[in-house]
Amino acid sequence: QTEAARATITAALLQSPDDANLLVAAAELALQERQPRVALDYVGRALASDPALLPALRLQAQGYLDQATQATDSVQRLTYYGLAVRSAQTILLYWPGDASGFVYLAKARLGEGNQDLAEDALTRVIAVADALRPEERASVDEAYLLRGDLFEQQGRLNEASADLESAYRASGDPSLALRLYRVSLEAGEILEADRWLTLLLGDD
Numbered sequence: 001q002t003e004a005a006r007a008t009i010t011a012a013l014l015q016s017p018d019d020a021n022l023l024v025a026a027a028e029l030a031l032q033e034r035q036p037r038v039a040l041d042y043v044g045r046a047l048a049s050d051p052a053l054l055p056a057l058r059l060q061a062q063g064y065l066d067q068a069t070q071a072t073d074s075v076q077r078l079t080y081y082g083l084a085v086r087s088a089q090t091i092l093l094y095w096p097g098d099a100s101g102f103v104y105l106a107k108a109r110l111g112e113g114n115q116d117l118a119e120d121a122l123t124r125v126i127a128v129a130d131a132l133r134p135e136e137r138a139s140v141d142e143a144y145l146l147r148g149d150l151f152e153q154q155g156r157l158n159e160a161s162a163d164l165e166s167a168y169r170a171s172g173d174p175s176l177a178l179r180l181y182r183v184s185l186e187a188g189e190i191l192e193a194d195r196w197l198t199l200l201l202g203d204d
Contacts, residue, residue, distance in 0.1 A: 020046045027059045036066035052094040061087035061104035068111050084108035099125045099139035122147040141170040157187035
């Protein structure tokens with residue numbers, strides 16, 4: 001299916017090389033194939049015609065994050081995280097308050113090792129969750145998970161538990177229930193730990 005999609009998009013781009021929608025589709029496919037450099041080339045072409053194109057801006061941020069993940073050199077890795085920060089800030093410049101922009105910004109800040117700025121970005125998403133559009137809900141759920149991870153790393157276990165539970169309610173992921181059991185135990189919250197253990201065991 002991927003090869004067929006690539007062939008279709010490539011053929012279409014030969015006919016319409018500046019079509020932004022086709023360029024975005026090509027970039028999405030390249031990211032799925034773990035080729036962020038190729039994806040960023042397509043994204044750059046799309047943004048050349050429309051600098052505020054939100055799908056392209058999101059793909060640009062994700063492309064730089066993927067490049068950072070793949071980088072083997074620490075200096076290069078930090079460079080890509082810095083570019084991801086700029087991409088996320090560009091999203092928020094053109095689309096103020098966009099939830100995905102804050103999530104991309106938080107991921108990039110975490111990559112840089114700047115936990116305070118990452119927490120701030122995630123908190124800004126979560127604080128306005130009720131006012132966001134339904135299509136932005138996935139970004140809110142991801143923000144809860146990322147902030148819960150951060151709190152757990154920092155030893156802020158009660159705060160981690162609250163965020164991870166919000167993420168669990170959204171996904172129903174059993175691995176999150178297991179984490180919540182462990183976090184509750186570590187925090188000394190025995191009743192909470194029992195609640196999560198009961199859920200994991202399927203008891204009513």
